[in-house]
Amino acid sequence: MSHMQWQGYLRKDGRKGIRNYITVVYLVECAHHVAREITSRFKEHPVQLIGFAGCYPNAYADRVMNSLCTHPNVGAVLLISLGCESFDRKKLEENIRQSGRPVNSIVIQEAGGTRKAINDGVRWVDWCSGIIGNTMMVPMTVNDLVVGTVCGGSDATSGITANPAVGLAFNKLVANKGIAIFEETGEMIGLEEVMSSRAVNPQLAIELKKSVEKAARYYSAMGHGSFAPGNADGGLTTIEEKSMGAYCKSGDCQISGLIKPGDRPVQPGLYLMDVVPDGEPKFGFPNINDTVEIVEMISSGCHIILFTTGRGSVVGSAISPVIKICANPQTYRRMEEDMDINAGGILTGETTLRDTGEKIFEGILAVASGIPTCSEGLGHQEFMLSYKTFTPLGPGCLPV
Template sequence: MRGFPRQDGRKGIRNTLVVAYLVECAHHVAREIAWPFRDRDVHLIGFPGCYPNGYAQRMMEALCTHPNVGAVLLLSLGCESFDKYGLAHAVRESGRPVETIVIQAAGGTRSSIAEGRAWIEGQLGALASAPTVPMGVEELVVGTVCGGSDGTSGITGNPAAGRAFDQLIREGAACIFEETGELIGCEHIMASRAVTPELGRVLEASVAKAARYYATLGYGSFAAGNADGGLSTIEEKSMGAYAKSGSSPISGLLKPADRPPRGGLYLLDVVPDGEVRFGFPNINDTAEIAELIACGAHAVLFVTGRGSVVGSAISPVVKICANPETYRRMADDMDVDAGRILEGAATLDEVGREIRDLVVGLGQGGRTKSEELGHQEFALVYKSFEPIGPACLPAA
């Protein structure tokens, strides 16, 4: 593989220019700036809220200094509470070019769009000619998520992703699985894989927190489409979701924007801490993908049975289709046909190796179906988290 070297020692498999709006009022201007460059690795992200949120600030700093990002353009209306100067400082200190456009000071919509497009034009040449250096599998961070799940997800796609995780971890990569709200019923099995008893208790507590959160809301992480696809309960869905983690020992627990300190397997806790304040922990799969990327994921494995078409800004999304009928119907959106396992045309190990090789190929110039189709979905909402404790990363 080849990677783009960053000042903090990490390497990226992409050299994307990010356009980031810092309040919903700046979204339209940011979108208009980025649109003409959508086929030139210019991606749009942003935070819609006006009042400050420490989680959103930390997420945006992690995303704008992600190893796959080479330059950042910030769009501010001017009167929002987001700390644009703090974000710009963090990006600048990371060694990346950064520019901030304040729409109220720039003269409004048209002048801000013109200024932003001119700045991007000036950056794209340097990004395209940026040097690369050798990059090993042990430098990769890979996340996994599932969405649009059905009865096949836990039989083919999820365990195949788990086999890929096991292979990547053996080669030294860091792998992150999440969805604590979809691990209910599997927490004790998961805790038995923790590298320390203390970490095991932390893992169990994270799932108990998710169960309490959903009980308070009166709604679990189980959609009508899951039932239509043959799943009966959250516990049944959990067994399939758990399979994505593979069989490696669990090295730690992270929260959004925490980085894994070394290779190994990590659980990402995405359910907010404290009292229920912000509604559903994640409004959609895209929000979970953004949190995995904020932890440094170079790529994300997305397992789907019903058929999801989303990709993501910043990091490529590898679509693993669990259902052979869905794959035949939606092949243009899918990277891996894990449904072959169900039909006896491939084994779990064979599809696991295919997924592993596809991830490594992304660092050799390969692109995913969602990238080719222009998918750059992104979502960021209000949340609140406490810092992780020493038991969460016992080997750090």
Template sequence: MSEMMAWPRNDGRKGIRNVVLVAYLVECAHHVCKQIARPFDEADVQVIGFSGCFPSDYGQDMMEALCTHPNVGAVQLVSLGCENFKKQQLALAIRASGRPVNVTTIQDTGGTRAAVDQGRTWVAETKAQLADAPKVPMAVSELVIGTICGGSDATSGLTGNPAAGVAFDMLVAEGATCIFEETGELIGCEHVMAARAATDDLRPQIIATVDKAATYYAAMGYGSFSNGNATGGLSTIEEKSLGAYAKSGQSQINGLLRPAERAKTGGLYLLDVVPDGAPKYGYPNINDNAEIIELISCGAHAVIFVTGRGSVVGSAISPVLKVCANPETYDRMSDDMDVNAGRILTGGATLQDVGREIHDKLIGLASGARTASEDLGHVEFVLTYKTPTPPEPSCHV
């Protein structure tokens, strides 16, 4: 296996990608960002942003975490000029992290064409500078990996999710940080997870955070269970939860994280994606892309995505490794998949074999390999309003 090499960052973290972000700070600036990035379509220049005009502490925290992510090398911020986003605060945070940053305000610059020209010039110059950035060796213990499942069916909990759990156990044993979610899809598993807590204080917190998710979804009148899940053979949220739980592996759980919060040590963490209090902005995560971004906001270098029915999404910041649980889906959609976990069902591989394959492919991503979603140009990004929840001081060991 090739040695992992990565870009060093001022805060001690290392990036397995060196992306230039073009970030809009209100939906009115989205088109300008897309035009700035257009000439660099194959050059790791990606568009992200927050569309809202009203103030949002969650949006601010998320953008600061994403724009200083270890996979990010520089950031071009684009503002309309009259939105409520704290763009200078964001720019200061990026600059303090040692990354080049430029702020283009469309109203001050003179409109769309002038803003696009200014942004393209800065991105081109900055990419030329980043081209010479040195890389350094990276240990497995420095990796942060997230996992998510989407488009789940009856095979997800039998093959793909347990295989992801095996990979997680391998990574945790090597000192890496592994993050699983989503509390709204772990309903019924809270006491089993609590039994794996590293500390006595953490046990009731795990139970409480899943109870909170159940209460939130009940208030919304709809849980995290889709028509596609039912068509794929899942009967209830409890059955779906068992499959979702399997991707956490068997390691002890070191703590709870909230979006945009980084783990203080290596080990396994549960990401709490449901805000505290009464529902305020609708469903906690409206689709898989929003969950991927929250995992990335916690520093995930890459994300394992397990799917049974099939999914094609990627991400603008971190590579998304697709693990297909269903052998029939893999046969139909192999171009979009990285790992065929369906071989476990057909007798072509063991759970340990596929878990090791996932582990090794993740290491390969830091050695120059690319995922199927990267090769296909998938750079999805979703960031909406949510009420931020402050981290609990006792959530970490």
């Protein structure tokens, strides 16, 4: 790898990936065990497990799953179906095939039960490993990358170390024609005017403001906000304080668009992802856990996720590597094995905000070139896909 160029995996749909996974996908919870058993036979190989637990997927779950199965980091897909769930597996299989990826479906009821389905799956994955091993490698640069950011286990240090450092890394990523995505509209409450002033056009400014106002209404209706007891234990006092810290992750570039899970930006720039469902609350809290947010970012094409934490988090993800950026120096000392970058050094005087932002940017390039993150090395592959409802946005919010 040169400083700004490395080798990536060219997909037949023209996109480029930084990993080359075979993804085993269960399409209902009843098929989870079979899919897990197949994946477990390949622990030392690039084989990962994802899935949808519900028997009745809605448009959101279907769209996200289709996006994940054709993600640039995915080289091939094995679908595991019980046989009587409502997921449109044939359409999903056809979409994957049209993207140029090897794909196969195993229906447990037709295969003859658990053991036979597992054996069929193991044989296919073993065969497919040789196929994707011959994937064409091509040069990649920063302008091929899509990078997302989330925060979890925030404390009073998050907004003054890790989050603004990510903002600086995002500034450099966008300056080099990459795509950067931030989210958590429920943690931007009170900042809607400030954020909307950065929009590239007046229509987008209105929609950015509306997305935060929607989040405030949604949380009010649920009787719950994006502020956990752990945040208070870590020294945060109000949602406004947490919001200011979370907002820092976006840097200070102009905002190019507003997207929803599964939307894929095609132009360089900075994008806000609205993860709060549209309409009346139907499916409970919009952010059940950090993993849901990570999955939604991956569904919009993120090759890498930057995860900032003050209290400490150990989650990684399937499909796209997670770079952990620790805001608190004490947490870093306790959990160093799980953390990639010590932003807490800003507080102790060991480094500066600018240097940490540069280190995060260099970390993005290193991980893109194939260097594993801490969570990858530890085997983390967390995944969760839930129910939500979204209404498409107009073209002024997602530039074509």
